[in-house]
Amino acid sequence: MKVLVTGFEPFGGDEINPSWEAVKGLPERIGTADVIKLRLPVSFRRCACPAIEAIGTHRPDAVVCVGAAGKRLEVTPERVAINVMNARQPDNDGFRPVDLPIHDDGPAAYVSTLPVKEMVACMEGAGIPSKLSNTAGMYVCNTLMYRLLDYLSRNNSGTRAGFIHVPKTLAPEELTRGLVAAIETIITKGTED
Ligand code: PCA
Secondary structure (H helix, E strand, C coil): CEEEEEEECCCCCCCCCHHHHHHHCCCCEECCEEEEEEEECCCCCCCHHHHHHHHHHHCCCEEEEEEECCCCCCEEEECEEECCECCCCCCCCCCCCCCECCCCCCCCEEECCCCHHHHHHHHHHCCCCECCECCCCCCHHHHHHHHHHHHHHHCCCCCEEEEEEECCCCCHHHHHHHHHHHHHHHHHHCCCC
């Protein structure tokens, strides 16, 4: 089994992005799965391309994308991505979309194909504050989740995918522990029904 895990480069003038710090700290293997790590640009237009390329190269069983959510206090698996781009601040390419669709002919939303509720329970069990989130926002993280689920559904792929937002309030080691717990759940539990 293989799991592709992505984090983001810094944005908004920050020196680091806790999502990449957390992903970087993951072991090369979790349970029976090989872990492939990838750092993505904070760019509406470019964020999904390296991930889609890595899916083609590695054929992972699951893709777990991770991003930072400044105002949150828990590690939050996302339930859904919506077909909207709306930004208060420009991305790292200087692009600031307002109320634009991600895909003109795409569905309004895609639901995570990861077992999000079990992931929350497992992280809580590991002592990491966690909560299910019903919105991934309308910035680059939502676009990445939408684009990947769109790509996987259009290609009839059995690969499961979803997104986890991490807070800035927890140490990177704690975030990494949370991700390990979430990935263990994905490996053992399969898709939420
Ligand atoms: N967080 C942003 C984009 C990159 C990141 O780490 C977001 O929530 O959309």
